[in-house]
Amino acid sequence: MSEKVYDVPSEWAHKAYVDDAHYQSMYAASVKDPDAFWGEHGKRIDWFTPYTKVKNTSYDPGHVSIKWFEDGVTNVAYNCVDRHLETRGDQVAIIWEGDSPDESRNITYRELSSEVNKLANVLRNRGVEKGDRVTIYLPMIPEAAFAMLACARLGAIHSIVFGGFSPDSLAGRVADCGSKCIITADEGLRGGRKVPLKANVDAAIAQIPEGVDHVIVVRRTGGKVDMTPGRDVYYDEAAAMVTDECPAEHVNAEDPLFILYTSGSTGKPKGVLHTTGGYLVYASMTHQYIFDYHPGDIYWCTADVGWVTGHSYIVYGPLANGATTLMFEGIPNYPTVSRFWDVIDKHKVSIFYTAPTAIRSLMQAGEEPVKRTSRASLRLLGSVGEPINPEAWEWYYRVVGEERCPIVDTWWQTETGGILITPLPGATKLKPGSATRPFFGVMPEVVDAEGKVLEGACEGNLVIADSWPGQMRTVYGDHERFEQTYFSTYPGKYFTGDGCRRDADGFYWITGRVDDVINVSGHRMGTAEVESALVAHPKVSEAAVVGFPHDIKGQGIYAYVTLMDGEEPTEELRKELVAWVRREIGPIASPDLIQFAPGLPKTRSGKIMRRILRKIAEDQFESLGDTSTLADPGVVEDLIHNRQNKR
Numbered sequence: 001m002s003e004k005v006y007d008v009p010s011e012w013a014h015k016a017y018v019d020d021a022h023y024q025s026m027y028a029a030s031v032k033d034p035d036a037f038w039g040e041h042g043k044r045i046d047w048f049t050p051y052t053k054v055k056n057t058s059y060d061p062g063h064v065s066i067k068w069f070e071d072g073v074t075n076v077a078y079n080c081v082d083r084h085l086e087t088r089g090d091q092v093a094i095i096w097e098g099d100s101p102d103e104s105r106n107i108t109y110r111e112l113s114s115e116v117n118k119l120a121n122v123l124r125n126r127g128v129e130k131g132d133r134v135t136i137y138l139p140m141i142p143e144a145a146f147a148m149l150a151c152a153r154l155g156a157i158h159s160i161v162f163g164g165f166s167p168d169s170l171a172g173r174v175a176d177c178g179s180k181c182i183i184t185a186d187e188g189l190r191g192g193r194k195v196p197l198k199a200n201v202d203a204a205i206a207q208i209p210e211g212v213d214h215v216i217v218v219r220r221t222g223g224k225v226d227m228t229p230g231r232d233v234y235y236d237e238a239a240a241m242v243t244d245e246c247p248a249e250h251v252n253a254e255d256p257l258f259i260l261y262t263s264g265s266t267g268k269p270k271g272v273l274h275t276t277g278g279y280l281v282y283a284s285m286t287h288q289y290i291f292d293y294h295p296g297d298i299y300w301c302t303a304d305v306g307w308v309t310g311h312s313y314i315v316y317g318p319l320a321n322g323a324t325t326l327m328f329e330g331i332p333n334y335p336t337v338s339r340f341w342d343v344i345d346k347h348k349v350s351i352f353y354t355a356p357t358a359i360r361s362l363m364q365a366g367e368e369p370v371k372r373t374s375r376a377s378l379r380l381l382g383s384v385g386e387p388i389n390p391e392a393w394e395w396y397y398r399v400v401g402e403e404r405c406p407i408v409d410t411w412w413q414t415e416t417g418g419i420l421i422t423p424l425p426g427a428t429k430l431k432p433g434s435a436t437r438p439f440f441g442v443m444p445e446v447v448d449a450e451g452k453v454l455e456g457a458c459e460g461n462l463v464i465a466d467s468w469p470g471q472m473r474t475v476y477g478d479h480e481r482f483e484q485t486y487f488s489t490y491p492g493k494y495f496t497g498d499g500c501r502r503d504a505d506g507f508y509w510i511t512g513r514v515d516d517v518i519n520v521s522g523h524r525m526g527t528a529e530v531e532s533a534l535v536a537h538p539k540v541s542e543a544a545v546v547g548f549p550h551d552i553k554g555q556g557i558y559a560y561v562t563l564m565d566g567e568e569p570t571e572e573l574r575k576e577l578v579a580w581v582r583r584e585i586g587p588i589a590s591p592d593l594i595q596f597a598p599g600l601p602k603t604r605s606g607k608i609m610r611r612i613l614r615k616i617a618e619d620q621f622e623s624l625g626d627t628s629t630l631a632d633p634g635v636v637e638d639l640i641h642n643r644q645n646k647r
């Protein structure tokens with residue numbers, strides 16, 4: 001593990017919202033008296049009826065119940081749009097950058113208001129009311145944000161399904177929440193390739209016995225699609241029939257805002273339910289403090305709105321704060337591997353938030369494609385989605401940020417609604433690979449397998465001892481599963497499913513999902529640690545490590561390694577890598593098997609699917625489980641074909 005430390009630059013300590021002393025005192029206050037702390041910060045959004053109660057939460061087994069600001073009345077769209085009109089109606093709310101570098105569009109808050117109101121009226125005319133579920137299956141076009149806010153305006157509950165999901169997955173998600181209305185596009189466009197969204201919707205609906213009542217189709221490519229009369233309508237045609245005034249529904253703080261399906265380690269995807277007041281307070285506050293967002297910043301989060309990061313940190317957090325948020329339709333390597341950096345220069349992006357997988361893949365292309373761009377506008381970088389290996393962190397810091405931009409490594413989950421563990425750029429020294437310290441109001445604990453709370457420097461499982469406003473409230477339609485999944489392993493605590501180490505400074509290092517922790521000769525080891533070591537080798541671009549049954553050690557280490565472009569997968573290199581890891585971590589970490597893999601199986605959000613790698617490493621080719629979320633199924637066949645020491 002790298003223990004390099006970067007101190008907070010003094011200009012950051014002065015200019016950011018909080019310096020270290022301020023963090024310490026605010027944090028102490030937030031955990032000592034959550035009612036007082038959140039009672040104050042809850043005022044950062046506008047309420048039609050102010051709350052008189054703040055926190056009312058219980059993690060008691062069998063009675064888990066989470067309520068924040070429960071008697072307050074507000075509206076998320078009002079907070080993200082209407083309340084900005086007077087002061088910043090002509091400010092750009094959304095910069096849209098298309099798949100092709102020739103296409104972009106600026107949308108002011110006033111224009112956003114008009115678009116959201118129109119779409120809300122289109123929905124309302126189709127009978128959508130408070131509490132109804134609406135499925136959104138759109139590419140990264142501004143209409144995705146309009147649709148989210150239009151639902152919020154009506155008090156309807158949106159469920160976004162990532163545009164890369166298959167008709168099967170879409171059907172399951174539509175049926176589970178009983179959506180009667182789907183908003184989609186004719187086709188999506190990514191990396192120059194078309195995605196048949198409307199055709200997928202048709203195929204999905206064909207699998208749902210009760211069907212759906214309405215499909216609203218945004219024209220993106222103009223490609224020809226089948227339209228079912230009476231059910232399907234083009235958005236532009238429907239919008240031409242309505243006004244751009246639609247009253248914002250009065251919504252209780254605990255009324256649902258959205259459902260977002262997420263895969264667990266078992267069973268079908270869970271509908272994670274988030275509600276209104278606490279979620280928005282938490283998303284907006286974390287966005288402001290963690291990204292040190294100030295008026296005038298151009299903020300870009302590269303996630304897709306189909307994932308929670310897109311919900312909280314492309315749309316709701318930034319817009320609640322009146323920010324300018326960039327929405328990108330494309331991919332990092334189209335038309336060239338300089339695309340991210342070109343977009344940063346084109347729109348003068350000052351805050352940039354992306355995922356380690358993107359960083360590693362761009363790192364593979366070398367420094368030149370970065371260095372040929374300016375990036376002078378950048379002042380802060382962020383990372384999210386998986387542990388960032390120190391090697392990628394250093395590259396991001398040195399090459400992309402030119403050692404001038406702090407990196408906020410933000411740990412959180414779909415379930416948490418917003419970031420829980422992260423540096424604050426004016427307050428927290430940085431250690432590459434560590435998500436550092438808890439945000440205000442967050443009470444992390446490290447527990448051992450029996451649930452004993454560990455003190456000081458330690459390693460174990462990460463739990464959160466008490467609620468924060470952005471926490472999920474339930475699994476849609478299955479509260480028992482909610483309790484079972486998150487509150488039964490360590491009764492009375494929220495179990496994150498992640499393993500974690502806390503160092504002597506009280507900094508947290510997320511080691512990965514605990515089902516990814518392997519036990520080699522009685523030594524527990526984070527697969528992330530071995531991966532990090534492998535990736536630190538100059539010839540290695542990406543690595544994934546899993547356990548496999550080993551006669552003597554219990555579990556052995558199986559490493560899948562993707563090499564840098566142009567490197568040859570030789571026996572010699574295999575030995576070199578084993579020796580390298582032994583040297584980096586110690587003999588117990590030496591990989592038993594290394595398989596060179598041209599690609600790793602990933603979800604469409606870029607997460608490596610270790611479950612599949614584990615099965616391949618265990619020779620269980622027949623029981624790979626659900627592979628429907630794979631971005632590229634071909635990768636798996638190749639891995640099986642080239643499985644090391646195939647029996």
Ligand code: 6R9
Pocket residue numbers: 262307308309383384385386387388409410411412413414415435496497498510512513
């Ligand atoms: C926001 C998001 C959640 C899981 C989480 C953890 C991993 C996310 C991380 C991180 C280490 C970080 N994770 N951020 N691990 N450092 N900064 O990604 O939500 O898709 O639900 O995934 O991702 O394992 O438990 P989600």
